[in-house]
Amino acid sequence: MKRAIKLSDVAKAAGVSQGTASNAFNRPEIVRPEVRERIEAAARELGYAGPDPKGRLLRAGKVNAIGVVTTSPLGYFFEDPYARAIMTSISEACDVHGAGISLVSAANEEKLAWNIQSAIVDGFILFCIEGGARLVELTRERRLPFIALQLEGLDETISAIGIDEFSSARTAGRHIMALGHRDVAILALELTEGHIGPVSETEVDAALYSTTRNRIRGYQAAMVEFGVDAATAPIFETDHTSASVEAALAELFGSDRPPTALLCMSDRVGLIALDWLRARKISVPGDVSVIGFDGVPDGEISNPPLTTVAQPIAAMGRQAADMILGGMNEPHREQLPVDLIVRASTAAPG
Amino acid sequence: MKRAIKLSDVAKAAGVSQGTASNAFNRPEIVRPEVRERIEAAARELGYAGPDPKGRLLRAGKVNAIGVVTTSPLGYFFEDPYARAIMTSISEACDVHGAGISLVSAANEEKLAWNIQSAIVDGFILFCIEGGARLVELTRERRLPFIALQLEGLDETISAIGIDEFSSARTAGRHIMALGHRDVAILALELTEGHIGPVSETEVDAALYSTTRNRIRGYQAAMVEFGVDAATAPIFETDHTSASVEAALAELFGSDRPPTALLCMSDRVGLIALDWLRARKISVPGDVSVIGFDGVPDGEISNPPLTTVAQPIAAMGRQAADMILGGMNEPHREQLPVDLIVRASTAAPG
DNA sequence: AGCGAAAATTGAACCGATACAAGGATGGTG
DNA sequence: CACCATCCTTGTATCGGTTCAATTTTCGCT
Numbered sequence: 025m026k027r028a029i030k031l032s033d034v035a036k037a038a039g040v041s042q043g044t045a046s047n048a049f050n051r052p053e054i055v056r057p058e059v060r061e062r063i064e065a066a067a068r069e070l071g072y073a074g075p076d077p078k079g080r081l082l083r084a085g086k087v088n089a090i091g092v093v094t095t096s097p098l099g100y101f102f103e104d105p106y107a108r109a110i111m112t113s114i115s116e117a118c119d120v121h122g123a124g125i126s127l128v129s130a131a132n133e134e135k136l137a138w139n140i141q142s143a144i145v146d147g148f149i150l151f152c153i154e155g156g157a158r159l160v161e162l163t164r165e166r167r168l169p170f171i172a173l174q175l176e177g178l179d180e181t182i183s184a185i186g187i188d189e190f191s192s193a194r195t196a197g198r199h200i201m202a203l204g205h206r207d208v209a210i211l212a213l214e215l216t217e218g219h220i221g222p223v224s225e226t227e228v229d230a231a232l233y234s235t236t237r238n239r240i241r242g243y244q245a246a247m248v249e250f251g252v253d254a255a256t257a258p259i260f261e262t263d264h265t266s267a268s269v270e271a272a273l274a275e276l277f278g279s280d281r282p283p284t285a286l287l288c289m290s291d292r293v294g295l296i297a298l299d300w301l302r303a304r305k306i307s308v309p310g311d312v313s314v315i316g317f318d319g320v321p322d323g324e325i326s327n328p329p330l331t332t333v334a335q336p337i338a339a340m341g342r343q344a345a346d347m348i349l350g351g352m353n354e355p356h357r358e359q360l361p362v363d364l365i366v367r368a369s370t371a372a373p374g
Numbered sequence: 375m376k377r378a379i380k381l382s383d384v385a386k387a388a389g390v391s392q393g394t395a396s397n398a399f400n401r402p403e404i405v406r407p408e409v410r411e412r413i414e415a416a417a418r419e420l421g422y423a424g425p426d427p428k429g430r431l432l433r434a435g436k437v438n439a440i441g442v443v444t445t446s447p448l449g450y451f452f453e454d455p456y457a458r459a460i461m462t463s464i465s466e467a468c469d470v471h472g473a474g475i476s477l478v479s480a481a482n483e484e485k486l487a488w489n490i491q492s493a494i495v496d497g498f499i500l501f502c503i504e505g506g507a508r509l510v511e512l513t514r515e516r517r518l519p520f521i522a523l524q525l526e527g528l529d530e531t532i533s534a535i536g537i538d539e540f541s542s543a544r545t546a547g548r549h550i551m552a553l554g555h556r557d558v559a560i561l562a563l564e565l566t567e568g569h570i571g572p573v574s575e576t577e578v579d580a581a582l583y584s585t586t587r588n589r590i591r592g593y594q595a596a597m598v599e600f601g602v603d604a605a606t607a608p609i610f611e612t613d614h615t616s617a618s619v620e621a622a623l624a625e626l627f628g629s630d631r632p633p634t635a636l637l638c639m640s641d642r643v644g645l646i647a648l649d650w651l652r653a654r655k656i657s658v659p660g661d662v663s664v665i666g667f668d669g670v671p672d673g674e675i676s677n678p679p680l681t682t683v684a685q686p687i688a689a690m691g692r693q694a695a696d697m698i699l700g701g702m703n704e705p706h707r708e709q710l711p712v713d714l715i716v717r718a719s720t721a722a723p724g
Numbered sequence: 725a726g727c728g729a730a731a732a733t734t735g736a737a738c739c740g741a742t743a744c745a746a747g748g749a750t751g752g753t754g
Numbered sequence: 755c756a757c758c759a760t761c762c763t764t765g766t767a768t769c770g771g772t773t774c775a776a777t778t779t780t781c782g783c784t
Contacts, residue, residue: 030739030740030741040763040764041763041764043742043744043766044762046741046743047742047762047763050742054762055762055763056761056762059763071517073515073516073517073518074515074516075740075741076741077491077740077741078432078494078740078741079740079741079742079769080492081494081740081769082428082429082431082432082740082741082768082770083743083768083769084741084742084769085769087428088492089476097465097466097469098475099461099462099466101452102452102458102461102465108452108453108458111449111451111452112452112453115448115449115451115452116448118448119447119448119449119479119481122481122489124476124477124478124493125448125476126439126475126477127475127477129469130469130472131469131472139472141424143427144431144439144494165424166424167423168423299675325649327677378770380769381770381771382770382771390733390734391735392734392771392772393733393734393735393772393773394732394733394734396772396773397732397733397772404731404732405733406731406732406780425770425772426771427770428770428771429769429770429772430770431739432738432772433739433771433772433773434771434772435739
């Protein structure tokens with residue numbers, strides 16, 4: 025393909041200066057109608073598509089788009105219910121500002137670093153599902169404003185919006201314990217990259233991902249408050265896939281003393297559990313109570329609707345987007361309150 | 375904020391030419407280690423974040439990102455199950471190419487035109503839910519490769535991937551008719567912008583959106599094949615919101631002769647119908663059969679699982695993305711086959 | 725030490741636009 | 755008719771890089 029037409033070609037063809045040609049496209053009212061028409065005619069003639077944003081961008085500096093970054097594959101944004109809920113609220117804020125969204129992710133870390141370095145955006149929102157620290161590191165090098173959607177385990181100089189993981193989990197745990205459950209199991213997220221299955225106390229201590237650890241500690245704190253030995257509650261790591269959750273459930277419900285309550289560290293895991301139990305005619309909440317974490321919309325319409333600790337998802341996404349688009353100055357950290365939503369998946373043990 | 379550091383500043387500080395400084399960042403192996411270190415030191419000293427992609431972009435020409443455009447608000451990408459399924463497959467193709475995704479949309483048409491004009495991408499995938507023609511018009515002006523996810527109603531010179539709407543709908547209709555249903559109702563998508571509720575034959579003829587019309591004609595053709603007067607089947611326009619679907623259902627099931635089968639023009643509508651019917655203890659498929667359209671993943675796990683005409687969603691997204699990223703030459707049009715998936719939401723009338 | 729090949733560096737052109745100060749045309753006024 | 759105020763237009767600098775031909779340095783070898 026031969027060289028594309030550019031503004032200066034059009035200007036030359038129309039016999040005007042490049043500056044005037046530029047104005048004809050961007051501020052048509054300040055160029056004399058007759059001249060403007062000549063320029064438009066020339067543009068049409070040459071097949072000029074209008075000023076190329078690549079050029080404008082360089083001059084203008086501002087992109088008017090925000091990058092949302094995750095370490096997972098791109099599909100995560102459209103498949104994971106929590107991610108979707110956050111993205112929806114980010115979207116709304118962007119719609120208001122008339123800004124765009126660029127999705128940034130990558131298969132491997134090297135690619136990710138490059139993608140972050142080369143994303144054409146005004147700032148980043150970091151989806152720190154796990155491994156947040158590394159993501160922050162990578163993004164910091166870019167020296168653009170960014171904000172992490174996770175508060176804990178990140179140093180104080182970093183803007184972040186999140187929740188108090190420990191006490192949120194404790195809230196969930198208290199709800200279950202207050203109902204009278206004494207045999208509970210914890211379905212956790214990853215503590216260490218790529219690891220799934222049952223985990224010991226020692227492994228929790230050694231956890232790479234502080235979010236998961238803090239939530240476990242929160243659950244356990246609630247047990248202790250109710251006089252239960254936290255060590256008796258089995259913990260299973262899952263990675264958000266059905267397979268990992270189902271393996272954990274198979275083990276739990278294959279034992280001679282299955283739990284009467286499941287503390288799930290995400291609604292996604294909770295929903296998978298609900299499906300698994302229903303398929304096996306294990307009644308929820310009759311035989312076993314299930315509580316999730318996150319407060320995604322899908323939990324409202326599940327069968328039965330899922331009790332959960334709802335994060336202020338809408339507020340988190342909106343605030344994060346507003347901060348980036350509004351041009352942050354200082355690092356800003358915010359801890360938002362969660363909300364226990366009791367639905368039909370929890371009840372006193374039968 | 376004072377002027378940002380740029381490559382030439384670093385070069386000057388390190389006492390090398392700008393070209394060498396550039397190489398130090400992009401092809402470190404070709405600059406002498408000792409010089410490279412000096413440059414890196416200078417960069418560190420000055421707080422240089424590495425070459426700004428905005429600059430590189432202009433020179434390189436290629437963005438390595440694809441824009442996905444819709445006329446709906448941005449949230450559509452994360453909420454609508456069909457959109458999500460397509461986005462997931464586009465995502466996979468992008469992951470393979472290491473490309474990014476930019477979401478383009480806008481509240482009003484003027485904004486949309488601007489966003490399309492100024493999107494920094496190598497090409498577009500157009501989500502023509504409805505009003506596809508207008509979207510194509512806007513995008514064509516940009517003179518970048520683009521491909522529409524809808525075949526019909528678009529002129530032959532435009533690249534597109536889609537299905538045969540008429541015969542796909544006829545397939546759905548035949549399934550229902552073959553089961554023995556004679557009282558059916560059609561839950562259509564929009565025929566005309568912003569219009570919902572019951573529609574007459576005349577209105578179908580006058581429809582702005584050809585996709586909806588062709589599918590209606592397909593349903594009706596199936597009825598005729600089975601000796602049913604197509605005019606007896608009521609048609610309701612919906613706009614994908616629960617409210618519009620529920621209003622239609624209320625009217626249908628409030629009448630003295632409710633339908634025994636619902637031909638839904640999207641799975642989303644079908645799933646909403648399923649919820650509504652379940653809430654009212656109307657048995658599916660005992661009292662009424664429901665068939666959807668699209669083949670989204672949610673239909674597999676609904677209660678009951680939804681019979682549907684599945685579009686080859688994965689193939690559509692992948693092919694579209696590959697075409698854009700692979701550098702299309704000629705316009706390319708492809709009609710993909712659909713697949714009737716019979717699940718538990720359809721049966722012979724009771 | 726001298727020579728030629730290979731490796732490293734330079735400098736300027738270029739990517740495609742926008743901004744802005746300065747210059748020219750137009751028109752109204754005394 | 756001179757003069758000043760408006761309104762357009764022009765030319766050039768700039769945004770922040772990459773590229774490439776030309777030049778200089780380095781290095782191995784006789």
